Every structure is written in C-alpha cells, then in structure tokens.
Amino acid sequence: MPDTDNDNDSNVIAPAPLARGTLRIIPIGGLGEIGRNMTSYEIDGKILIVDCGVLFPEEHQPGVDLIxxxxxxxxxxxDDIVGVVLTHGHEDHxxxxxxxxxxxxxxxxxGxxxxxxxxxxxxxxHRIKPYSLTVREGNHxxxxxxxxxxxxxxxxxxDALAVAIKTSAGTVLATGDFKMDQLPLDGxxxxxxxxxxxxEEGVDLFMVDSTNADVPxxxxxxxxxxPVLDEIMARAPRRVIVASFSSHVHRVQQVLDAAWENHRRVALLGRSMVRNMTIAADLGYLKVPEGVLVDYKKAGDIPDDEIVYMSTGSQGEPMAVLSRMANRDHQIEVGEGDTVILASSLIPGxxxxxYRVIDGLTKLGANVVHKANAKVHVSGHAAAGxxxxxxxxxxxxxxxxxxxxYxxxxxxxxxxxxxxxxxxxxFIGENGSVYDLRDGVVTVAGQLDLGFVYVDGSTVGEITDADLKDRRILGEEGFISVIVVVxxxxxxxxxxxxxxxxxxAEDDSVFEDVKPKIIAALADAAHNGVRDPRALSQIVRRTLGGWVNRRxxxxxxxxxxxxxA
Amino acid sequence: MPDTDNDNDSNVIAPAPLARGTLRIIPIGGLGEIGRNMTSYEIDGKILIVDCGVLFPEEHQPGVDLIxxxxxxxxxxxDDIVGVVLTHGHEDHxxxxxxxxxxxxxxxxxGxxxxxxxxxxxxxxHRIKPYSLTVREGNHxxxxxxxxxxxxxxxxxxDALAVAIKTSAGTVLATGDFKMDQLPLDGxxxxxxxxxxxxEEGVDLFMVDSTNADVPxxxxxxxxxxPVLDEIMARAPRRVIVASFSSHVHRVQQVLDAAWENHRRVALLGRSMVRNMTIAADLGYLKVPEGVLVDYKKAGDIPDDEIVYMSTGSQGEPMAVLSRMANRDHQIEVGEGDTVILASSLIPGxxxxxYRVIDGLTKLGANVVHKANAKVHVSGHAAAGxxxxxxxxxxxxxxxxxxxxYxxxxxxxxxxxxxxxxxxxxFIGENGSVYDLRDGVVTVAGQLDLGFVYVDGSTVGEITDADLKDRRILGEEGFISVIVVVxxxxxxxxxxxxxxxxxxAEDDSVFEDVKPKIIAALADAAHNGVRDPRALSQIVRRTLGGWVNRRxxxxxxxxxxxxxA
Structure with missing residues (x-):
C-alpha cells in the first residue's frame, strides 16, 4: 500500500458504521489544495466516485511527477464502486x-x-480500454x-457538467469546475x-468550486x-506564437478565428496540443476554418507575417515548446520582430x-505579450459575484x-x-472529512487519515515523506560519505x-583534520570490545557530525x- | 578566488586599456536580475563604486543563502577604489x-x-567598523x-538618494531605486x-531603475x-497583526498612526523590525506617537482589541514571525477573530x-487581508508613466x-x-558589459565574464555551479552508493x-539483482589485470548505472x- 503521511494535524476520528439509508460523503482530494479532485459517495453498500484528478507537486516535493x-x-x-463520474477533461479531474x-x-x-x-x-x-457511459446535459x-x-x-x-446525485437520503449537487460566462463562445x-x-426540488448539499471565491x-x-488577439496579430510584423493550455478549446478557437481574420495560417505545436485539438475538432467542439491549419513542418515555407504557431508551455514547463524556444533549443528560432502571446493564467508557483521564459524570449528580440501587460486571459472559475x-x-x-x-x-x-x-x-472540510447526509441534515461523522500518494517515474506510492525529506537535505546541503574498512x-x-x-560547500581536503579523530574514536571502540559494524558506523557518524557542525x-x-574485511 | 560561471552565452570581449580622460562604466550586478546592484566607474586610474547589494537565490540554487x-x-x-556610494539602505543595494x-x-x-x-x-x-561620509540631498x-x-x-x-557623477569625461546620473510619489508621507x-x-547642464548617461518599467x-x-489600514483596524474585533518589510519606515509609520487613531498600541516583532525601527526612530525618520509602542513581552496584558503587532515575514520566510505564527510555533497564538494584514508586495518566487502562510492563518481562524483582496500595498518603484x-x-x-x-x-x-x-x-546591457564615455559619446568597449558568487553558510564563492547541479540531482533523484573492498x-x-x-524511489532490496553483475564485472577486470581502484570504480559505475537506467x-x-585492503 502507498506509504503516506498526513499533512495536517487534525485528529483522526473513525466514523461509525454507515447505517442503511444514509449517504456518506468523503472528499478524498481537492480540499486545502488546487488539484487531485475526488469525492466518494456511499449509500446502501454502493459507492459512486466523482472526479479522479492529479495534483502537481510544489518545490518542497522534489523529483515528484504527480500526486x-x-x-x-x-x-x-x-467491487462496490458503481461508477466514476468525470465532470470535465482537465488533469486535476x-x-x-x-x-x-x-x-x-x-x-x-x-462523462x-x-x-x-x-x-x-x-x-x-496506459494500455487500458475503459468501460464508459457517455452522457450529456439533461440526461438522467x-x-x-x-x-x-x-x-x-x-x-x-x-462539455463540462455538474452532477446532481439523488439518493433516498437526499440530493447533492456537485458543480465540478465552472464559471458563468453569460456570452460563452459556444453558447x-x-x-x-x-x-x-x-x-425548487431541494438541494440538501451543494458542493461548489471555490477556486475564485476570494476574487471580487x-x-x-x-x-x-x-479582439485583443485580433489587434495583436494585425500589428505583428512577423510571426506570432501563442501559448496556452492544450485543453483550452475556446482559447484555441479564438486564436484560429483571429488568425483567419488576419490572413494567417496556424500550425499546432506540442504533442498534447495536437492530440487534444484533433479530438476537439473531430467531435465538433473546435470549428476549424477551412484551410487555416497547416502542418508545422510546412509552416516554415509560409511568409513570417502569415503564420501563427499555437503551442504549449505557457507555464514555463522546461520541456514544452515555449521554454525550448526561449532556450534556442527548438527548430523555430525566435527573433527580432516576432510576437509571443502567453494567453493563459500564471499558476502560483x-x-x-x-518569467525566465519571458526574459529569454525578450532577449531574443520578441515582443512578449502576457496577462500582466494585455487582456489575453480570463479565468475559468466563477468569481465571488x-x-x-x-x-x-x-x-x-x-x-x-x-x-x-483553505x-x-x-x-x-x-x-x-x-x-x-x-x-x-x-462546512469547511479537509481531505478525508466524513459527512453523513440523512433527511436534509448533514453531520460530521469522522475524519480519515489521508495523505499524499507520490508518483515518481514508474513507482506509485513508493516515495515517502521521509524520502522527500532526505531529498530536501541532499538538495540543500549535499552529503558526506565515510568508508572505513576494519x-x-x-x-x-x-x-x-x-x-x-x-x-x-567545501573541498574534500577539509576533511583531513577529522580523519585522525575518527581513527582514534574507532580505536577507542575497538579497545572497549565494540565489533558490530553498525555500532562502529554510529561512532563514525557522531565523530564526523559533531566536527562538521562545530567546524x-x-x-x-x-x-x-x-x-x- | 570565487569559482564562478557565466549564466549567459554572450561572447567575452576584453576591453582595450582605458585611455586617460575616458570614463569606464561596468555594471557588475543588477542587469538581467532584480538584486545585487553594483556598478563601477573608473577614470584616470581611480574607481568609484555605486551600490553593493545581494541577490536572493531562486529554487534552482538550492541551499544558497545569498548571491x-x-x-x-x-x-x-x-587600493584604487576611492569610495562606495550607497543610494539607500535596502539589502539589494x-x-x-x-x-x-x-x-x-x-x-x-x-551615503x-x-x-x-x-x-x-x-x-x-560582521565586526567591521567602516569609514563613512554622511551626505544629504544638495551636497556636492x-x-x-x-x-x-x-x-x-x-x-x-x-533618505534615498540619486547620484550625479561628474567627471572630465562627462556626467552620469544614477537614480538608485526610486518612484515619484507626489504626496509622500515625509514630504x-x-x-x-x-x-x-x-x-540643463547635460546628462551624458542616465542609469535608471527599470523594476516597474513594464507596469503602465x-x-x-x-x-x-x-485609510485602508485605519478602516481594517476600526472593524477588527480582536488583535491586528501587520506584516511588512522591516525597512519600510513609511509603511510602519502608517501602521503606528492607524493604531493610534484606533486606540491601539503597537508591539514590534522580529529582530530586524525592532533594530531598524529603533534606528529610524532615533534618527527622526519614524515619528512615534508618545506611548503607542509597547514591548511585545507586555503586549499580552493589553486587551485584544487594543493591540497591533507589527512583524516581519510578509514573504513567507520560514523562520520569520508570521510563518511561525501560521505553524503555531510562536508564543502569539493566532485564533478566531484575529486580523492579519500582509502590507507588502509578493515578490515573484x-x-x-x-500562500501557505495565508492558508495556515486562515485555518487558525484569522481574517487575512493582503494585496490581492485589499489596497494594502503600493510599489516603491516608478511605473512607466x-x-x-x-x-x-x-x-x-x-x-x-x-x-x-531583461x-x-x-x-x-x-x-x-x-x-x-x-x-x-x-543600451541594453548585461552584468560585465563595459561602456566607455567620452565627450558625450558612449561606446560598448567589451564584455567581462561575470558570474554568480554564492554565499553558503560561512563560505563565500566555494559553492560552484557544478555543486548546485549535484544538489539538484540529489534533490530530485537521490543517490546510490556502492562500496566494494578488493x-x-x-x-x-x-x-x-x-x-x-x-x-x-526504491527499497535497497531492489539492488540484490545487480550485485552479481558488479562482482562479475570486477572479476573480469581483475582477470584482465586492472588493479587501479579508480578504474575499478568506473567499472562499478557503468555496471550499476546501466542497470539503474534500464531497469x-x-x-x-x-x-x-x-x-x-
């Protein structure tokens, strides 16, 4: 089982066994964090999951790929899980x-x-072919x-959906992620x-997206x-490179439309961008003006003032197209007169x-347009109003x-x-908080001890918080190894x-001073009959550690x- | 000498020897970065330095204290340095x-x-008593x-100063950091x-603060x-804790004034806050209303709705007062009804x-007011206008x-x-760019190879970029040690x-499979007469490395x- 660790100090309270006819709701992820959204709903022995997302690691979780x-x-x-409802196609869901x-x-x-x-x-x-049930708004x-x-x-x-979950114990409405754009592009x-x-029918519990609740x-x-994209493209003397999220179909739609308006063609860059937009176009979510798209391999033949590149990498991801362009590690060489638009949010962290990418592109001569200097992004989440x-x-x-x-x-x-x-x-909950709903009444029934499950390379849940602590120490201070053969x-x-x-921070020669101390300590130990290599290792550790800390x-x-030996 | 590394790939061009009557200007730090501002000016064999600041490390410089x-x-x-002009008292200068x-x-x-x-x-x-010359505006x-x-x-x-540097070769005006508040608190x-x-007299070269040049x-x-502080304090039901920079005398002045207005007393928290405000008050830069300050040890005796704590830690620094409060590791226990104001910028990175601090305080029940939800901070740098x-x-x-x-x-x-x-x-320069000024003409005279000098604990310039690369690898992936006695x-x-x-990411037991391979590789080497421990170590490295990468x-x-042995 994953070896996990609780990041909060709340008391763990085992919930009572679940009575028939009561709905038990457990948020498993997404509370106290932006990411890995997942909630379980259980009634009469059956479990429904809503969403099953990932969280991206922060700098104090070095080397971790996903959480x-x-x-x-x-x-x-x-075997009791009857289904997983997925509210929309973002990674955190x-x-x-x-x-x-x-x-x-x-x-x-x-979904x-x-x-x-x-x-x-x-x-x-992952070579998995799932059983799936396609639903749409209005379906019951x-x-x-x-x-x-x-x-x-x-x-x-x-194609995002909220889901009302009606049970004999009452009704829950879970919004998934949402906002209330009153003039959405797709209507x-x-x-x-x-x-x-x-x-009107009665919602007993409303589980609602909080991302922008503190934005007035x-x-x-x-x-x-x-119109902003349109104006930038109209004035751009040479190539235009737009970076955004590879799932943001509406944003890409607006880039295609602005490009078409300005007699420019669009080449998609980045594996996930190409994959997702191909899916979106095939299913009719992305309306591609006839002839606007061009394979990026042929884009080089098009005059500079007639091309737009639509790429990934708006978050400065080191391996994504935009970072590689900024580092001159991409076949498209950004230069004087090029315009780069980061049509995206700047996720905290x-x-x-x-900014390293923006600086790199600026230094290469590009005009970089981003959220801080032009209205090229709006959020996907409902604000307070x-x-x-x-x-x-x-x-x-x-x-x-x-x-x-929080x-x-x-x-x-x-x-x-x-x-x-x-x-x-x-209710302000944590991951693992247990809520029971019956007759319109919600009670806090307990608190599970849920932690972080780290994916690192091919391993899931092998990396522990102790390993991450080791990595932090190694990453901050390095290590000293001492080998003695006795x-x-x-x-x-x-x-x-x-x-x-x-x-x-020091050259190995600094250790000459401590070697005699270690030899002396080991001689002492030998004299006192200590032979166990582990005990001797501890003596070496104490001698060296004390010296390193002091000196x-x-x-x-x-x-x-x-x-x- | 510090072992440094250049972070840019510009060509190094040795400047020609400096002719008499020409002023040579070399920005040593602060170009392409926010921090470690320093410029040298040389004419006729004498050198003047303006500013001598530090840069704080980013996450790809782990364990580094200062740069x-x-x-x-x-x-x-x-011996040719005739003086160091310090434009103001911030760490980056x-x-x-x-x-x-x-x-x-x-x-x-x-200064x-x-x-x-x-x-x-x-x-x-640092136990240094400097030679110093106090100047003020208008002094020549x-x-x-x-x-x-x-x-x-x-x-x-x-008390910040710009400095005009007049020489036989021409005049330079260096602004230091500045803005143009038209109604400053101190007039x-x-x-x-x-x-x-x-x-009017003629400025040949203007060296000017760029921090907010991209802010319209x-x-x-x-x-x-x-007035915002005043209103928040008036409505706060219990204690108010304000965090800001420990050198921001005007911000602290406004906190003192708002507290006084609201019949609250103020306790200063944090070593640098106490030290700097004592200096500022002694010199008359901070006007302390009689009786408003109270020692923090006695603040606990004052009713909750009559006290304001003025603390450090507005950047989430782990050891500063505010972080410790958020982690319940401070004698002041933040709780329900307390108001915390982060009256500060949020420095990128x-x-x-x-946000971890904000979440921690929110979770403890505090109402946290910050730049994103109230007008409690303005920048210290001139915007584009x-x-x-x-x-x-x-x-x-x-x-x-x-x-x-950039x-x-x-x-x-x-x-x-x-x-x-x-x-x-x-001119868009880099650290180490060499400019020569004569008769009102500036020419680019060369490019020195300047890098980063890392301070880590008690060492200066010992940590190299290779060490930092080691730390990044250790911090992301850890290490495997193999010891063989032959x-x-x-x-x-x-x-x-x-x-x-x-x-x-794996348990040590996973290595059982590779041990026979290492023994076999060493036996092969021994058979071929290899005896040098370094050569044998390389064989062990290749055998293990190949296996770890593949497997x-x-x-x-x-x-x-x-x-x-």
Whole structure:
C-alpha cells in the first residue's frame, strides 16, 4: 500500500458504521489544495466516485511527477464502486483515473463526449480500454442507488457538467469546475434554469468550486480576448506564437478565428496540443476554418507575417515548446520582430519559470505579450459575484465548498452565509472529512487519515515523506560519505577513512583534520570490545557530525559505513 | 578566488586599456536580475563604486543563502577604489558591503544618514567598523576625480538618494531605486527641479531603475494605504497583526498612526523590525506617537482589541514571525477573530510560501487581508508613466536601464525611445558589459565574464555551479552508493558490494539483482589485470548505472567506491 503521511494535524476520528439509508460523503482530494479532485459517495453498500484528478507537486516535493488522491482506503471496496463520474477533461479531474483503473479495470466511467474522449486518449497510453457511459446535459441515469442528473456548466474546457446525485437520503449537487460566462463562445451556458429547478426540488448539499471565491466581482467574458488577439496579430510584423493550455478549446478557437481574420495560417505545436485539438475538432467542439491549419513542418515555407504557431508551455514547463524556444533549443528560432502571446493564467508557483521564459524570449528580440501587460486571459472559475447568483438561485440547505486552498474554502463559505445560509450549515472540510447526509441534515461523522500518494517515474506510492525529506537535505546541503574498512577480528582499521562529499560547500581536503579523530574514536571502540559494524558506523557518524557542525556550521546528510574485511 | 560561471552565452570581449580622460562604466550586478546592484566607474586610474547589494537565490540554487556581485575582477584594484556610494539602505543595494570590506576594510562608504546607520548595524554583526561620509540631498563632494552631486529621491525606504557623477569625461546620473510619489508621507519628493537643472547642464548617461518599467501608468500614493489600514483596524474585533518589510519606515509609520487613531498600541516583532525601527526612530525618520509602542513581552496584558503587532515575514520566510505564527510555533497564538494584514508586495518566487502562510492563518481562524483582496500595498518603484516624466525632464544623451530582468530593461529602453532618445543611444546591457564615455559619446568597449558568487553558510564563492547541479540531482533523484573492498594484490572482491540509496524511489532490496553483475564485472577486470581502484570504480559505475537506467528508468547520482585492503 502507498506509504503516506498526513499533512495536517487534525485528529483522526473513525466514523461509525454507515447505517442503511444514509449517504456518506468523503472528499478524498481537492480540499486545502488546487488539484487531485475526488469525492466518494456511499449509500446502501454502493459507492459512486466523482472526479479522479492529479495534483502537481510544489518545490518542497522534489523529483515528484504527480500526486494522487489517497484512495487506498477504497481498495477493499473496489467491487462496490458503481461508477466514476468525470465532470470535465482537465488533469486535476481525470489524471488519476489510470491509477484507479489499475486496481479494477472495469469500473465504469461516466462523462460527456469530450471528457471521455480525453480520458480514453490518456488511458490508451496506459494500455487500458475503459468501460464508459457517455452522457450529456439533461440526461438522467440510475447507477445503482444513485440517480444522476447532469447539468451543463461553462468552464475553460467545453462539455463540462455538474452532477446532481439523488439518493433516498437526499440530493447533492456537485458543480465540478465552472464559471458563468453569460456570452460563452459556444453558447453553452451554465444552466441556471436547471439550478433553479433543482433548488425548487431541494438541494440538501451543494458542493461548489471555490477556486475564485476570494476574487471580487465577475470573471470577464472569454470573448473579450478575441479582439485583443485580433489587434495583436494585425500589428505583428512577423510571426506570432501563442501559448496556452492544450485543453483550452475556446482559447484555441479564438486564436484560429483571429488568425483567419488576419490572413494567417496556424500550425499546432506540442504533442498534447495536437492530440487534444484533433479530438476537439473531430467531435465538433473546435470549428476549424477551412484551410487555416497547416502542418508545422510546412509552416516554415509560409511568409513570417502569415503564420501563427499555437503551442504549449505557457507555464514555463522546461520541456514544452515555449521554454525550448526561449532556450534556442527548438527548430523555430525566435527573433527580432516576432510576437509571443502567453494567453493563459500564471499558476502560483510557476512565476520564476514563466518569467525566465519571458526574459529569454525578450532577449531574443520578441515582443512578449502576457496577462500582466494585455487582456489575453480570463479565468475559468466563477468569481465571488457569480457564486452569489448560484447560492441565491439554488438556496441549498447545506454547503460544502470544494476545490480550493483553505482561504478559498473560507471565502466561499462566507459567501454562502452572506446569502443567508446559516453558519451551522456551511462546512469547511479537509481531505478525508466524513459527512453523513440523512433527511436534509448533514453531520460530521469522522475524519480519515489521508495523505499524499507520490508518483515518481514508474513507482506509485513508493516515495515517502521521509524520502522527500532526505531529498530536501541532499538538495540543500549535499552529503558526506565515510568508508572505513576494519579487521573483523581485531577491529583495527585496515583502510580509510575515505571521506567524500558531494553538493557540499567545501573541498574534500577539509576533511583531513577529522580523519585522525575518527581513527582514534574507532580505536577507542575497538579497545572497549565494540565489533558490530553498525555500532562502529554510529561512532563514525557522531565523530564526523559533531566536527562538521562545530567546524563548518552545516548539517549535510552523513553516510558512514564501516566494513569488515 | 570565487569559482564562478557565466549564466549567459554572450561572447567575452576584453576591453582595450582605458585611455586617460575616458570614463569606464561596468555594471557588475543588477542587469538581467532584480538584486545585487553594483556598478563601477573608473577614470584616470581611480574607481568609484555605486551600490553593493545581494541577490536572493531562486529554487534552482538550492541551499544558497545569498548571491554576491562577481566583483573579484577588482581584487587587484582595491587600493584604487576611492569610495562606495550607497543610494539607500535596502539589502539589494547594501548587502554585499561586508564582503567587499573584508577585502579592504577602509574603503570609504558614502551615503545618507539612514542608509549609513543601517549598513553600520549590518557591519557590526560582521565586526567591521567602516569609514563613512554622511551626505544629504544638495551636497556636492569631490572624491578623487569624481564630483558627486546628491539628489533626493522617493522610495519605499526614507533618505534615498540619486547620484550625479561628474567627471572630465562627462556626467552620469544614477537614480538608485526610486518612484515619484507626489504626496509622500515625509514630504520628501523625488527632486525633479534638480533633475531639470542637471538636464540643463547635460546628462551624458542616465542609469535608471527599470523594476516597474513594464507596469503602465503610475504607482499609487503611499498615503492611499493609511485609510485602508485605519478602516481594517476600526472593524477588527480582536488583535491586528501587520506584516511588512522591516525597512519600510513609511509603511510602519502608517501602521503606528492607524493604531493610534484606533486606540491601539503597537508591539514590534522580529529582530530586524525592532533594530531598524529603533534606528529610524532615533534618527527622526519614524515619528512615534508618545506611548503607542509597547514591548511585545507586555503586549499580552493589553486587551485584544487594543493591540497591533507589527512583524516581519510578509514573504513567507520560514523562520520569520508570521510563518511561525501560521505553524503555531510562536508564543502569539493566532485564533478566531484575529486580523492579519500582509502590507507588502509578493515578490515573484515567494507565492507558494506566502500562500501557505495565508492558508495556515486562515485555518487558525484569522481574517487575512493582503494585496490581492485589499489596497494594502503600493510599489516603491516608478511605473512607466513616471519614467516618461523623468526622460522628458532630463533629456539625457544616452540611457542605460539598470535594476531589472531583461523584460524590464527592454521596456525601459522603449520608454526612452518613445520620448525621442535615438535607439543607438539606448543600451541594453548585461552584468560585465563595459561602456566607455567620452565627450558625450558612449561606446560598448567589451564584455567581462561575470558570474554568480554564492554565499553558503560561512563560505563565500566555494559553492560552484557544478555543486548546485549535484544538489539538484540529489534533490530530485537521490543517490546510490556502492562500496566494494578488493584485495590489493589479486583484485579479488573481499567484501561487498554494499549498495545503499537515499532519497531514491526504491527499497535497497531492489539492488540484490545487480550485485552479481558488479562482482562479475570486477572479476573480469581483475582477470584482465586492472588493479587501479579508480578504474575499478568506473567499472562499478557503468555496471550499476546501466542497470539503474534500464531497469528503473532513473538517473540518480552514483557514488561508487572501490577500496583496496
């Protein structure tokens, strides 16, 4: 099982066994963090999962590729899972599906056409062919004891759905990620008439996206970006390179439209960009003006003022197209007169990487347009003003803000209270918080100890927090190894100590002073009859460690080894 | 000498020997980065330094405490240095002074009263007592061949100065950091009348702060923050904790005033906050309303709604007061009803740390007010609109933007051109770029190879870029050590291989498979007469490395050691 560690100090409280007719709700990921969204719903022995995403690591989790929700506690209940609803196709909602399906491949996936197409493309890379059920807004499905009603919501990817989960214990509405753009590009609004109908019928628990709950006002219209792109392309003397998220179909749509308007053709760059836009175009979510797309291999033949490159790498990811261009490590050589547009958010934590890319491109002579100097991005999440509309239209009995850091969850709960929902009916939870719903009443039933499950290369859950602590020490201070060979019978030092340091601030010659001390300490130990190599290693560690701390005022990792020969 | 490495791939061009009567200007730090500002000016064999700051490391420089300007090339010229002008007391302008004075303690320091008081407090910790010359705006000083004229500028610390450097070769005006608040708290404006006079006399080269050159418009007034602080304190039900920079005297002044207005007393928290504000109050820069300050040890006796704590830690620094409060590792236990104000910028790269602190405090029940949700911070640097005023008032012949990442330097040069300064007279430089000025003409005379000088613990310049690369590998992937003891004469393996991994994603037991391969490879080598332990170590490295890459698809650091016994 994954070896995990709890990042909060809340008390773990085992929930009581679940009574028949009570709905138990456990957020597994996405509370206190932006990412790895996952919630389980259980009633009468059957479990429904909503979303199964990944979290991207921060700098204190070095070398980690992905972080999964800690769903190990479901391992004994796999056969009770009746389905996984995926609200939309972003990584933080679908990225862990392969890891769940590795435990049981035939768990049915339920989602919209685009969402399932994206998750199937991902699963193909893991050689998994899922069982899936395609749904759309307005569909009602009975899955075991759960009656699911799907509602259209608007987000930064098409075909997103909210899901109402109706059970004998009551109704939950989970929004997934959403905003309320009132003039969306594809005309597909967040369906407030359906919200009103569900509210009329009674929503016992509203689980609602908190990402922008602390942003006052309203998210600007996605279509406000189009004219800006249009103007930039009209004035660009040479090539235009636009970077954005590879799943942002509407943003790419606006780039295609602006390019077409300006008699430019578009070449898609980056594996995920090409894959996702091919899927989106095939399914009709991306409307490609006839002839606008050109294979990037042929783009070089097109005059500079007639081409747009649409690429990945807007977050400064080192291996993505844009970073490689900035480092002159890409076949497209950015130069004087080129225009680069970062049509994307700047996800916190990526600032240094993104600004390094911007500086690199600027230094090569490009005019770099980004969020800070032009209106080339709007968020995909509802701001405070929009959330107030939701609360007032739905009038839910209880509210559990999801999808956010604590400050977002708190801000969202406050908005709920501002619309008149009593404080006792707004819940600020953590991953692993256990809520029971029955007769419109939500109670806190317990707290599971859920942690981080790290994916590192090909291993899942092997890397522990102790390993990450080792990595942090190694990464900050390096290590010193000491090897001594002793005679197995006499304990006499035959060879060494050999002392080597790596990533350490001093030359190895500095250790000449401590070698006699180590030899003396070992001689003492031998004299006292100590023969166990481990005990001798500890003596070496203490001698060296004390000296390094005193003399060099450092605390690198110490790796002593005493070998018998 | 510090072992350094160039971070750019520009060609190094040795400048011609400096002719008499020509002024040579070398930016040593602060170009292409925000930090470690330092410039040298040389004429007729004498050198003047302006500023001598530090740069704080980014995440790809793990374990580094500070980064110094690479002023090692001045080591043979120390006796020619006639003085160091310090424009103001921020770390990125004074932080490297101790390291320069360690090379020659009696280099005179020239600066305003507050600047020198702050640098002297810092030098005291290094047990250096400097020679210093206090100057103020309006003062003219002849220092060797340099006639210095000091001009008042407004910044986020009081008593900042620009300096005009007049020589037989021409006049340079260096702004230091500045903005143009037209209603500054202390009434001390950036002196545009002096700028006009200098412009009238002729400024041959204008070296100008670029930090906010890409920010359109004007920096808001510092005094716009006062009413916001006032309102927050008036409404705060319990304690108020304000965090800001420990040198931001005007911000602290506004906190004191708002507290006084709201019948609250103020306790200063944090060593640097107490030290700097004591200096500022002693010198009259901070006006402390009689009785408003209270020792923090006695603050606990004051009712919660009558106290304000003024602390450090606004950048999420782990050891500062605010982080410790967020981690419940401080005697002041933040709780429900407390208000925390981060009255500070969010320096890029610190986002994750700052938001972790905000989340921690929110979770403890505090209402956290920060830049993103209230107007509690304004920048200390001139935005684009202000810089245009400067260019139009000064009409300099040549412009060298300083103090900024490349995108800032480019944006600033563009502003200069927008006001009519020809492109050939605006220079985008790098650290180590060599400019010669004579008869109002600036020429690019060469490019020195300047790098990063890392301070790590007690060592300066010992840590190399190779060490940092080792740390990054260790921090991402960990290491595997292999020790084998062989018989010195036969080459036969006596003991081992002992294989241990740290920070690595697998258990040590995984290595059982590779041990026979290593033994076999060594037996082969012994058979072929290889006896040299280094050669044998390389064989172990290749055998293990190949296996780890193939089998585990990883590239940790490998540390093989073959010992003869």
């Amino acid at each position: 999964l929700p800690d769903f190990g506690f479901l391992r004994d209940r796999l 679908i990225g862990s599906v392969p890891y769940l399906l590795k435990l049981r491949a035939d768990i049915p996936l339920i 919209s056409q685009l969402t399932l197409a994206l998750v199937e493309a991902k699963l193909k890379e 499905e009975q899955i075991g004891p759960f009656r699911l009603e799907f509602v259209a919501v608007n987000h930064s990817i098409p 597909r609004l967040t369906d407030l008439r359906e919200f009103a109908r569900l509210g 006002g309203f998210t600007p219209l996605e279509r406000s970006i189009g 990526n600032e240094n990487a993104v 929009e959330l107030l509309y939701c609360y007032n239209i739905l009038k839910p009995k209880n509210v559990l803000p999801i999808h956010g850091e 400050r977002h969850l708190f801000a969202n709960a406050k908005l709920a209270r501002d619309t008149g929902i009593p404080e006792r009916n707004t 005679d197995a019978t006499t304990g006499r030092v035959i060879s060494g100590p050999e002392i080597h340091a790596r990533g350490f 060099l005022r450092r605390r690198p990792m110490l790796v002593p080894l005493v070998i018998e | 110094l300007p690479d002023f090692g090339f001045l080591r043979d010229r120390l 004074i932080g490297s002074v101790p390291y320069l004075l360690k090379l020659r303690a009696d280099i005179p320091l020239i 305003s009263q507050l600047t020198l008081a702050l640098v002297e407090a810092k030098l005291k910790e 000083e002849q220092i060797g061949p340099f006639r210095l004229e000091f001009v008042a500028v407004n910044h986020s610390i009081p 001390r404006l950036t002196d545009l009348r002096e700028f006009a006079r200098l412009g 418009g004007f920096t808001p007034l510092e005094r716009s923050i006062g 610190n986002e994750n740390a700052v 202000e810089l245009l005023y400067c260019y139009n008032i000064l009409k300099p012949k040549n412009v060298l933007p300083i103090h900024g990442e 995108r800032h330097l480019f944006a600033n040069a563009k502003l200069a051109r927008d006001t009519g300064i020809p492109e050939r007279n605006t 018989d010195a004469t036969t080459g036969r393996v006596i003991s081992g291989p002992e294989i241990h991994a740290r920070g690595f 585990l698809r990883r590239r940790p650091m490998l540390v093989p050691l073959v010992i003869e």
